[in-house]
Amino acid sequence: MRRRLIAGNWKMNGSRASLVELDAIAAAAAAAPGVDVAVCPPFTLIERAAARQPGLAIGGQDCHAAPKGAHTGCIAAAMLVEAGATMVIVGHSERRADQHETDADVKAKAEAAIAAGLIAIVCCGETQAHHRAGETEAVVSGQLRGSLPVAAGDALVVAYEPIWAIGTGLTPTAADVAAVHATIRGVLVELLGRARAEGVRILYGGSVNAANAAELLAVPDVDGALVGGASLTAEAFVPIIEAAAQ
Ligand code: 13P
Numbered sequence: 001m002r003r004r005l006i007a008g009n010w011k012m013n014g015s016r017a018s019l020v021e022l023d024a025i026a027a028a029a030a031a032a033p034g035v036d037v038a039v040c041p042p043f044t045l046i047e048r049a050a051a052r053q054p055g056l057a058i059g060g061q062d063c064h065a066a067p068k069g070a071h072t073g074c075i076a077a078a079m080l081v082e083a084g085a086t087m088v089i090v091g092h093s094e095r096r097a098d099q100h101e102t103d104a105d106v107k108a109k110a111e112a113a114i115a116a117g118l119i120a121i122v123c124c125g126e127t128q129a130h131h132r133a134g135e136t137e138a139v140v141s142g143q144l145r146g147s148l149p150v151a152a153g154d155a156l157v158v159a160y161e162p163i164w165a166i167g168t169g170l171t172p173t174a175a176d177v178a179a180v181h182a183t184i185r186g187v188l189v190e191l192l193g194r195a196r197a198e199g200v201r202i203l204y205g206g207s208v209n210a211a212n213a214a215e216l217l218a219v220p221d222v223d224g225a226l227v228g229g230a231s232l233t234a235e236a237f238v239p240i241i242e243a244a245a246q
Pocket of ligand 1: 205228
């Protein structure tokens, strides 16, 4: 049985004042012992977040593939660990688009993250054009074959986030999510073998909120959610944690 993971991605939002939200989020996590709950705030808040709520998993939103060196503005996986992070998102579509990250970049980052002792949440997802053209499963499979670290076990999580569903209020149908997650599981089996693939959690992300969480989390092979906007406040995030605990 895979434990459910509900992870919040604050993206470039939040300040020290926002950390008060973690108190109620941590309380909800404690009341849902069968669910793993994580928050990935901006780098500058990781250390304070981890210190404020040691029972909550805290993650980064990116890391560099190299352990150290002349990479101005970047952060190494070991630095995230030192700050108190236990996981990191890599290959988010916003970074693939804005920072031109390739599948090979994402794979190298995921390998570096896992080598440093972090759980790597590797993201994939198709554009609206791909979705409309019926190319979703081909695109996502291709991304994962290029982005997934082959040496990963339990330290790997996959997040399926259709780009057209991020921040738009749109979501795929439950049947579409089921089909894509089954395809992802198949790619994991192909790359990792069945035993290890069965241990990898596959999250759905894109406009998850209190109203749709229960339906999305009930879809076969959906092992949790990666939540953007609705993770910024406890008021919006806690009902998603509660839905996962059902
Ligand atoms: P929203 O939940 O705001 O659509 O964002 C999803 C996402 O990109 C999480 O990584």
